[in-house]
């Protein structure tokens with residue numbers, strides 16, 4: 126489509142260097158933005174933005190600070206909430222800009238879609254409201270602006286930096302796709318960076334949700350900057366349009382200009398249609414190969430997100446675990462450490478710097494553990510739940526509910542049939558981590574007294590009551606609160622006694638499950654059963670009783686049924702399940718230990734962290750419909766809450782601190798699980 130003369134005239138007026146650079150980096154085809162500016166005048170003629178913004182649906186007031194950026198519709202400012210002094214980003218959209226029905230619909234869709242998302246690589250949507258002149262959207266603030274700003278300063282990025290950023294971009298897109306959302310306008314300006322150099326995907330103005338499997342969209346309200354050929358041709362597009370955009374982002378970060386850049390929009394589109402772009406000689410072959418795959422004209426031939434991560438561009442090259450904020454303007458220097466590993470030398474301070482997020486989470490967690498109550502400023506307080514707070518309160522609860530539920534449901538499906546064998550409630554640790562992050566991000570520090578406690582029933586909260594680390598020789602032994610005892614051997618096989626100790630469940634190195642009556646254990650397992658017995662006796666005799674005030678678990682699971690059947694007709698059912706089958710007894714799937722804590726992950730998805738300093742524990746579990754968090758104090762008194770309630774009302778400081786700590790602790794289990802599944 127031709128751009129109108131008026132539009133071209135406006136485009137010509139926009140000759141500031143910044144704007145030119147932006148259009149160049151984003152593909153030089155920002156037709157929609159030019160159209161909007163043509164119809165409403167330049168951004169400088171906007172209605173005066175108010176200095177103090179009041180949310181009419183709550184008592185909150187925000188003081189407008191510096192301008193963070195401006196888009197076709199909105200100006201985005203730093204906002205300070207008057208009472209808490211917490212910083213937010215506030216998008217202010219003049220109602221004159223959304224006077225046409227399609228513009229209003231677009232904004233409504235953006236608000237509806239974005240408010241349902243919660244992931245650490247997606248800008249968190251917090252609230253929206255309006256007054257006579259403006260619509261306001263309150264967002265998590267990203268102080269390091271966008272990758273567009275970084276590229277303006279840097280021109281190109283190094284391969285390790287590109288890997289560092291791409292990994293997070295892909296994680297964010299993976300989450301969106303798991304929610305059936307296609308972003309459709311991934312570009313450097315929509316990839317924001319937080320203080321701790323964490324990537325946050327933004328701007329859901331062109332995003333859409335697919336309604337069913339195989340659904341394809343044909344039209345799009347606006348023009349994506351890195352437009353995929355199938356979108357251009359209107360032949361139906363889906364998630365692969367985001368993969369194409371990832372290819373364009375990768376190319377632009379490495380080369381310094383977009384792949385299909387032409388001197389006119391027509392030329393750019395023609396290049397996209399003909400897949401015409403140059404791969405500079407200077408690029409490494411693995412980077413070239415991945416770009417070629419991502420920029421494949423046929424959407425069905427582009428790699429999936431998991432496949433991208435398996436490409437040698439990621440698996441062979443060095444990826445920093447952190448990047449200092451100085452990379453926003455200066456290239457990092459890489460150095461080889463004494464141990465021979467590559468590391469980043471901070472451009473500013475020549476010193477190693479942990480990402481601020483990890484540091485602040487850990488230090489506030491540790492302060493809490495030592496008795497102090499650290500302020501967690503990155504976390505926005507949730508407004509009190511009153512009927513006056515008509516939309517945000519319920520919508521936020523819904524959004525958090527949705528996020529926490531989705532944090533598990535999508536992956537329960539995708540992890541079915543994976544190994545090691547999982548019981549039906551299994552939640553991958555990466556999802557537990559996501560839930561924790563979602564929850565800790567949303568929860569207010571105060572008030573927490575109103576948080577309703579949850580009374581767990583039966584075996585809803587199964588936890589590790591005793592453990593013994595004998596991994597320097599045999600393995601790791603443990604006892605669960607249902608009195609079952611198990612060992613995870615160093616060869617990665619697992620064995621356990623069911624609670625009556627007359628039934629044995631064995632999970633081989635091949636991850637197959639077999640269940641035997643004690644009297645019919647095959648000879649090949651005799652040594653392992655002897656060791657299991659040894660561990661059980663040791664824990665019985667040497668470790669203090671692991672009882673708590675939690676209800677004693679009923680044998681209502683399949684395992685219980687099997688045992689009672691065995692008791693009623695022992696001769697008929699000596700070998701209960703000699704063919705590989707499903708685990709009936711939750712077992713230790715993985716564990717990691719540091720000098721401060723031990724993290725244990727059970728096959729039913731429960732995750733437990735024991736803190737050595739004060740002998741407290743937290744257990745995250747799932748009871749078929751709800752995620753629960755249980756705090757076990759040093760008197761072994763248990764306090765269980767629904768995670769949703771914690772996210773909404775908050776929780777006591779000691780639990781809050783431990784949950785923050787756990788976000789990091791889970792990472793080790795996530796890495797271990799990934800390593801186990803890949804072998």
Ligand SMILES: Nc1ncnc2c1ncn2[C@@H]1O[C@H](COP(=O)(O)OP(=O)(O)OP(=O)(O)O)[C@@H](O)[C@H]1O
Pocket residue numbers: 158193194195196197198199200201214216248264265266267268270271314315317327328330
């Ligand atoms: N959460 C945030 N933190 C910091 N800066 C932000 C945030 N959200 C947006 N910005 C800045 O504000 C600019 C404008 O925001 P955004 O692109 O969402 O507005 P828009 O008018 O909806 O955009 P578009 O024209 O692409 O539809 C962004 O480019 C970015 O620089």
